[in-house]
Amino acid sequence: MEYKSLAIVSSIVTFGILETLVPFFQYRQNPIKRFIHNLILGLINSLVINVTVILILNLFWKPTLSQGFFYNLNLPWLHFILSFLLLDLYMYTWHRLIHNWGFAWRFHKVHHTDRWMNISTAYRFHTVEVFFSNIPKIGLIYLLGITPNAWILYESLFAVSLVFHHSNFALPFKIDKFLSYFIVTPNYHRAHHCQLIKYLNSNYTSLLTIWDLIFQSRYYPPQPETIQFGVPEETRDFNVIGLLKLPFVSVHK
Numbered sequence: 502m503e504y505k506s507l508a509i510v511s512s513i514v515t516f517g518i519l520e521t522l523v524p525f526f527q528y529r530q531n532p533i534k535r536f537i538h539n540l541i542l543g544l545i546n547s548l549v550i551n552v553t554v555i556l557i558l559n560l561f562w563k564p565t566l567s568q569g570f571f572y573n574l575n576l577p578w579l580h581f582i583l584s585f586l587l588l589d590l591y592m593y594t595w596h597r598l599i600h601n602w603g604f605a606w607r608f609h610k611v612h613h614t615d616r617w618m619n620i621s622t623a624y625r626f627h628t629v630e631v632f633f634s635n636i637p638k639i640g641l642i643y644l645l646g647i648t649p650n651a652w653i654l655y656e657s658l659f660a661v662s663l664v665f666h667h668s669n670f671a672l673p674f675k676i677d678k679f680l681s682y683f684i685v686t687p688n689y690h691r692a693h694h695c696q697l698i699k700y701l702n703s704n705y706t707s708l709l710t711i712w713d714l715i716f717q718s719r720y721y722p723p724q725p726e727t728i729q730f731g732v733p734e735e736t737r738d739f740n741v742i743g744l745l746k747l748p749f750v751s752v753h754k
């Protein structure tokens with residue numbers, strides 16, 4: 502997983518510098534405390550996921566790795582493209598599901614309670630959500646026979662995309678809008694973090710925006726500077742413990 506680690510570190514440095522030098526929102530509150538707690542949660546999640554993946558690979562997978570549906574596909578480039586598209590479609594489907602299933606929303610809401618958005622929001626996910634999003638994905642990888650290289654490539658680009666589209670970087674409006682027809686951009690994802698339900702329930706995709714176009718969930722905000730982040734019923738600041746406890750104690754709508 503060295504490539505993924507490299508992708509994470511370089512994207513944090515790059516978009517961290519860009520959002521500091523060219524910020525979209527001028528936050529009045531000092532975001533350092535929020536930033537640190539989001540990152541600690543990200544570290545806990547990455548530990549849990551790495552242990553889970555290693556355990557699954559060792560217990561169930563070793564002898565038959567890559568002998569799935571794609572095994573007889575003798576076209577490596579086609580394997581890469583299909584693997585990439587299917588993993589991204591899975592992430593779109595998962596994200597849409599957890600927005601529309603009340604029980605799962607309790608956990609995903611942790612991500613949406615951030616009232617400011619910057620690179621640290623990319624790591625603010627409840628551990629239960631991260632764990633359960635990875636189990637079907639690993640099953641899919643196994644069934645399809647997606648190779649480790651194709652998997653790592655997707656995970657690396659996914660990690661970069663997460664940091665990019667959560668960053669507070671003020672990409673010029675026209676460039677952001679143009680790029681949003683291909684990949685998730687900051688303005689595009691700002692709409693998804695809006696307090697208004699109709700915008701919150703749009704832009705589910707995490708990397709390629711073609712899924713929102715196909716499944717009619719695309720919304721590009723004409724005035725992203727007016728967006729208010731967060732969920733209306735939850736205006737408190739949380740530390741890591743508070744974020745992990747939130748699905749069990751919060752009022753849910």
Ligand SMILES: [Zn+2]
Binds near residue numbers: 596
């Ligand atoms: Zn969401």
Ligand SMILES: [Zn+2]
Binds near residue numbers: 622667694
């Ligand atoms: Zn987000």
